[in-house]
Amino acid sequence: QETDSEITNETDTTTELTVENQGKELIAQTNLSSSNLIKEFEREQLKKQLPEIYVGDTVKVGVVSFLTGPAAGPFGTPAKQGAEIVIDAINSGTMPAPYNTKGFAGATMNPIFSDESGGGTKQVGLFRDFVQKQNVDAMIGYISSGNCMAISPVADEVKMLTIFSTCGTERLYEEKLRSHVFRTQGNAVGDSLAAAKYFADDYNGQVEKQLLND
Numbered sequence: 219q220e221t222d223s224e225i226t227n228e229t230d231t232t233t234e235l236t237v238e239n240q241g242k243e244l245i246a247q248t249n250l251s252s253s254n255l256i257k258e259f260e261r262e263q264l265k266k267q268l269p270e271i272y273v274g275d276t277v278k279v280g281v282v283s284f285l286t287g288p289a290a291g292p293f294g295t296p297a298k299q300g301a302e303i304v305i306d307a308i309n310s311g312t313m314p315a316p317y318n319t320k321g322f323a324g325a326t327m328n329p330i331f332s333d334e335s336g337g338g339t340k341q342v343g344l345f346r347d348f349v350q351k352q353n354v355d356a357m358i359g360y361i362s363s364g365n366c367m368a369i370s371p372v373a374d375e376v377k378m379l380t381i382f383s384t385c386g387t388e389r390l391y392e393e394k395l396r397s398h399v400f401r402t403q404g405n406a407v408g409d410s411l412a413a414a415k416y417f418a419d420d421y422n423g424q425v426e427k428q429l430l431n432d
Contacts, residue, residue: 276328280348282359285333338368363387370399
């Protein structure tokens with residue numbers, strides 16, 4: 219006489235085999251490989267009606283960089299000029315494929331340039347003005363690590379998408395996770411370690427020998 223546990227185990231095994239067989243039978247019926255299954259899934263998703271998203275005629279973006287002071291020449295002015303070139307290409311649809319459509323979903327990017335000089339307190343005030351009075355859709359730029367550290371908590375507070383173009387400090391994400399702040403490059407510590415490793419690996423003691431000879 220079978221015990222309750224033996225009956226339960228047999229039932230579980232039968233169920234597992236049934237599910238497994240059904241899966242194998244389904245794949246056999248459709249005669250699809252795993253890659254084809256993925257493609258079939260993608261085709262089915264494309265058939266679905268996606269909701270239309272209207273972003274308006276323009277996307278207003280604050281672009282902050284050093285336009286005055288000693289950092290303007292080597293950093294701020296080239297950054298502004300680069301931003302102007304890219305924004306013109308986005309608006310005219312001349313970016314490299316697959317980004318060669320005009321604007322953002324047809325909306326023209328409207329930049330408002332601002333000077334980063336003056337320190338963190340000033341920049342926080344200007345940031346709030348951009349968000350609360352000028353109603354920008356995003357903020358881009360910032361070179362100074364000090365300004366970035368001052369702006370980051372405010373960006374999360376007001377839930378404003380903020381993309382830092384430089385901001386070399388490693389503290390940006392190590393001290394706290396950010397919800398609305400992104401950075402387009404690595405930090406200064408990572409860059410320095412990479413450079414040190416490059417010299418250590420490629421020159422294999424030649425630098426040390428040279429220093430000793432000097």
